[in-house]
Every structure is written in structure tokens, then in C-alpha cells.
Amino acid sequence: MHLPPRRFSAPRLALFRGVERLCRLLGGRRAYRRLFLDRLRVREELLAVPGLPEGLSGLTLAQVSDLHAGPYLGAGDLGGLVAILEERAPDLVALTGDYCVHAVDEAFGVLDELCAYRPPLGIFAVFGNHDYKDRREGELEARFAARGATVLRNRGERIPAGGAVLAITGIEDLEEGRLVDPAAARAELREGDVEILLSHNPSGAPALARPGCVAILSGHSHGGQVDLPFLRRFGPPHPGLRIPLGSTTLFVSRGVGVLGIPLRLRAPAEVLFLRLVPADC
Ligand SMILES: [Fe+2]
Numbered sequence: 001m002h003l004p005p006r007r008f009s010a011p012r013l014a015l016f017r018g019v020e021r022l023c024r025l026l027g028g029r030r031a032y033r034r035l036f037l038d039r040l041r042v043r044e045e046l047l048a049v050p051g052l053p054e055g056l057s058g059l060t061l062a063q064v065s066d067l068h069a070g071p072y073l074g075a076g077d078l079g080g081l082v083a084i085l086e087e088r089a090p091d092l093v094a095l096t097g098d099y100c101v102h103a104v105d106e107a108f109g110v111l112d113e114l115c116a117y118r119p120p121l122g123i124f125a126v127f128g129n130h131d132y133k134d135r136r137e138g139e140l141e142a143r144f145a146a147r148g149a150t151v152l153r154n155r156g157e158r159i160p161a162g163g164a165v166l167a168i169t170g171i172e173d174l175e176e177g178r179l180v181d182p183a184a185a186r187a188e189l190r191e192g193d194v195e196i197l198l199s200h201n202p203s204g205a206p207a208l209a210r211p212g213c214v215a216i217l218s219g220h221s222h223g224g225q226v227d228l229p230f231l232r233r234f235g236p237p238h239p240g241l242r243i244p245l246g247s248t249t250l251f252v253s254r255g256v257g258v259l260g261i262p263l264r265l266r267a268p269a270e271v272l273f274l275r276l277v278p279a280d281c
């Protein structure tokens with residue numbers, strides 16, 4: 001399940017840093033907020049689940065991914081996201097990683113806004129490859145916990161909902177997590193549980209799909225971010241937005257933030273709302 005971490009050459013990293021500095025000087029953060037964060041796309045997905053317990057019918061999760069706090073996103077920039085969450089009032093919020101760009105400190109400044117909306121079933125998170133910088137992910141986990149959010153590190157929780165149970169599981173990042181253990185994440189699940197798995201990197205989804213796991217929520221690819229053929233090779237592969245894998249469906253979020261340049265093309269910044277309905281609905 002582990003993937004080799006991507007590492008870039010020193011000249012390429014220096015080029016990235018130079019581009020970032022230039023974009024920041026030219027007002028990249030303000031521009032990104034105005035053009036993308038204040039106009040976040042609301043993506044609605046309906047998932048028909050055979051045999052869905054009545055108590056879970058209509059349950060809605062919001063998925064927020066790839067904030068990448070840092071050069072182009074910081075404290076005070078998530079008002080649009082908070083307003084959408086408060087207006088739509090999902091039952092649960094799932095955060096699928098990459099909260100920072102260069103260091104976890106960048107993420108600390110946006111956690112209050114990120115966790116401002118308190119859904120009735122809770123906020124659950126996993127880490128993305130950027131969140132292990134300097135191996136300080138434990139600090140990030142503690143700060144999430146202080147705001148009532150649970151980081152699922154190869155762990156799952158069975159959440160009572162409307163007389164039924166929703167199982168939400170999460171694994172460490174496939175590239176940077178020291179141990180990726182889906183079996184541990186699923187250890188507490190019981191026969192018949194409706195499971196939703198959080199995994200930052202979508203590449204592992206085919207191996208993670210199984211009966212009972214109705215959805216896998218991932219991010220990481222940014223939907224290509226600047227989705228032009230000659231630029232795609234600079235980012236991780238984007239498998240698509242919604243991919244059926246037997247009885248499991250993989251949903252890939254385009255994310256909220258950006259890397260490299262404060263620009264998106266054919267890949268709008270988004271928050272995804274996933275609603276569960278019975279298959280015969
Ligand atoms: Fe990312």
C-alpha cells in the first residue's frame with residue numbers, strides 16, 4: 001500500500017520557491033482569494049447505496065481537501081468556505097489532507113476557520129503528503145483535537161446516526177505516512193456497517209475498495225489545478241472526479257488551495273457535498 005515519496009531536485013525546488021515569491025509580491029494571495037476562495041464551487045454528489053439503513057438516508061457529508069495554507073492562503077481567507085458550510089449544514093465534515101505547503105505552522109493559522117462549523121456528527125480528518133513536514137504531524141493532530149476535530153490515523157470510528165451506524169475510517173498518507181494500515185483502520189467495524197474511507201491519495205483506492213465501503217474520499221490531484229495537457233505532468237495523476245470501483249465509489253476533490261502558482265484552470269476550487277440515498281430512491 002505504500003508509494004515511494006516524490007522528491008524534487010534542488011534546482012526545481014529553487015525554481016518553485018522563486019515563482020512563489022514573485023507571485024506573492026504581485027498580489028497572488030489576494031488575487032487567489034478574490035478569484036477562487038470567495039467563489040468556491042459547490043459540488044453536489046448523490047450516492048445511491050443498496051440496503052442503506054433508513055437512519056442514514058439523506059445523510060450529507062461535506063468534503064474539504066487540499067487547503068495548502070501558505071503563500072496563497074492564510075488566516076482570514078476561509079470566510080467563503082465557512083459561509084457555505086454554515087448555510088448547507090452538512091451532518092459531518094471530512095477533511096482529506098494537505099493543510100499546508102512548506103511547514104505545518106502554515107496550517108495552524110487556518111484551523112480556527114476550518115473547524116468553525118461544528119457538524120452534529122463531527123469533523124474527521126486525515127493527513128496528506130504535505131502534512132508530515134519535519135515529522136510534526138503530531139502537533140497538527142493535537143491542534144485539530146483542541147478544536148474538536150478527530151484525525152484518523154489508521155483508525156476508524158462507528159458513529160451512531162438516526163438509529164443506524166456510519167463508520168468513518170481513515171489511513172495515513174500513502175507516500176509520507178510511516179505506516180499505512182487499512183486493516184487497523186477497519187478493525188472496529190462490524191458486519192453490515194456502512195463505511196466511508198478517507199485517504200488523501202486516490203491511487204490506493206482500487207486496493208481499498210470492498211463491499212460495505214460505499215465511498216472513498218480523496219484529494220491530492222487538485223483536479224489537475226491548471227488542467228492543460230503540457231502541465232499535467234508537473235502534478236500527481238488525476239484519476240477523475242467520480243470513479244466506480246465495484247460497490248465502492250471513489251470521489252476525488254479538486255481541493256480548495258493551490259501549489260506553485262495562484263491559479264486554477266478547468267479545475268475550480270471546490271467543496272464537495274456527498275448525500276447518501278437508498279439505491280431504490
Ligand atoms: Fe495537495
Ligand SMILES: [Fe+2]
Pocket residue numbers: 098128129130200219220221
Ligand atoms: Fe497531496
